[in-house]
Amino acid sequence: MHKHHSALGLAALRPVQPVTLVRPHAARRAARFFVEKFPGRALYAVKANPSPDLIQILWDSGITHYDVASIAEVRLVASTLPEAVLCFMHPVKAEEAIEEAYFTHGVRTFSLDSMDELKKIQRATRNAEDLTLAVRLRVSSDHSKLSLASKFGAEPSEVTELLFAARQAADTLGICFHVGSQAMTPQAYVEAMERVRQAIVQAAVTVDLVDVGGGFPSIYPGMEPPALESYFQAIHAAFESLPISYSAELWCEPGRALCAEYASLLVRVERRRGDELYINDGAYGALFDAAHVGWRFPVQLVREEESETREMAFSFYGPTCDDLDHMAGPFMLPADVTVGDYIEVGMLGAYGCAMRTAFNGFGATETVIVEDEPMASTYLTEEADAPRRSGSVVSLNRVS
Ligand SMILES: *Cc1c(COP(=O)(O)O)cnc(C)c1O
DSSP states (O other), X not given: OOEESSHHHHHTTOOSSOEXXXXXXXXXXXXXXXXXXXXXXXXXXGGGOOOHXXXXXHHXXXXXXXXXXXXXXXXXXXXXXXXXXXXXXXXXXXXXXXXXHHHXXXXXXXXXXXXXXXXXXXXXXXXXXXXXXXXXXXXXXXXXXXXXXXXXXXXHHHHHHHHHHHHHHOSEEEEEOOOOEEEXXXXXXXXXXXXXXXXXXXXXXXXXXXXXXXXXXXOBXXXXXXXXXXXXXXXXXXXXXXSXXXXXXXEEOOSHHHHGGGEEEEEEEEEEETTEEEESOOTXXXXXXXXXXXXXXXXXXXXXXXXXXXXXXXXXXXXXXXXXXXXXXXXXXXXXXOTTOEEEXXXXXXXXXXXXXXXXXXXXXXXXXXXXXXXXXXXXXGGGGSOOOXXXXXOGGGOO
C-alpha cells in the first residue's frame, strides 16, 4: 500500500477515482484506549468495517474478541486471525451458519432473543454443553442517533422464560443489549443496565456475563459527545451494582468508536452548480449514511494554496445517475470550490467504507496510508496540550 503524509500529497497526483485514506495509527490508538480503559473486555463489532488490514491492526493492539454477525464475517475473521475468539452476536441466524460456526470455527458464544433461536442453537450444535448464550434485551434507543430498538431484543414479558431456558442450555449465561449507534450520553447505558437488573431479579437466575453492546460515539459536525471515560465510569458503576456474582464478566462491542477515525475519503469535484457539488463518490459508495440518514461528515478542501474566501454551505451529488444519490449536508467549504478541486471527507472508517457498492460502475478502488491526524478524534484530548507533530494539521486548507 502506498504511503503519503496527508491527503495533500495524494491530491498532487490528481487521482481520477475516489481514494480511501487509512490511518493505522488512529485505529491503534482507539484499540489501546478500549483495552486499557474499558473496565472489562472490548470486542470489535466487525460489521462497522470488515477490512482485514484493520482487523489485524486491532488484534495487534490487544483486541482478542470479535463480534461477528454472519457466516461470512465468521470466515473472514477466522481466516485473518486464527486465534481470535469469535462471538456470533446476531440474534437471528441461519441454522447452517450456527453449525459451521460451532463445528468448523470453534465459535462458542451466541446471542438470541427468542425461544425459536434457542432451539435452533441447540439443534445446530447438537445440544452442546460448552455454550455461552447471551440473551438480548430490547432497550430504548432514545439517546442514540441511529436506532436499534425495533428489530431485536426480547420484551420484558418474554425475558424471564428465555433467561430460564437459556440458563438450562448454557454453560455461561449472559445478557446483552444495544443502545443504538452513536449514543450521545452515558445515561443510555445506565437506563439499559436498569433493564438488565429488572430482568435478573425477575428471573432469579445466575448471570455470568453482561455485554453492553456498541453505541460508543465518535465526533462529527454537530455531534460532540462527552468523553468516553464518562461512559466507562457510568457502565462500571451500573455493573458493580447488579445482583450478579463477583466473577461475572463485563463486555462491550464497539464498532464505530474503534474505526471511525481509521479512514477518510478523497473525492474530486466534477461539476459545480451553485451550492451543489457533483463529486465522484456518494450514496452508493462510502457516503451511504450521509445520503440516507443525513449524517454530516467533516470535510476539507485539499489544495496546495490556501483558499482566501469565506466558507459557505454546500450539498453534494454523488456520481450515479440516481436522484437519491444526494447528500444534503450542509458541508462547509471555501466559497471558491471549483471543478477539479479535491475534498477530503473525514470520519468514514465506520459504516462508510463498509457500505460501498459498485452500482453504476462507481466506487473507490485504491487505498493509501496517511500519517496525519483524523479530522476529529475522541482519543486526542489528553494530548491536546502537547505540541502538534509538525505537519499534522487538523484542517489542510488552513495551513499557512
Ligand atoms: C452494530 C452492532 C455493534 C456496533 O455498534 P456501534 O454503534 O458501531 O458501536 C455492536 N453489537 C451489535 C450486536 C451490533 O449489531
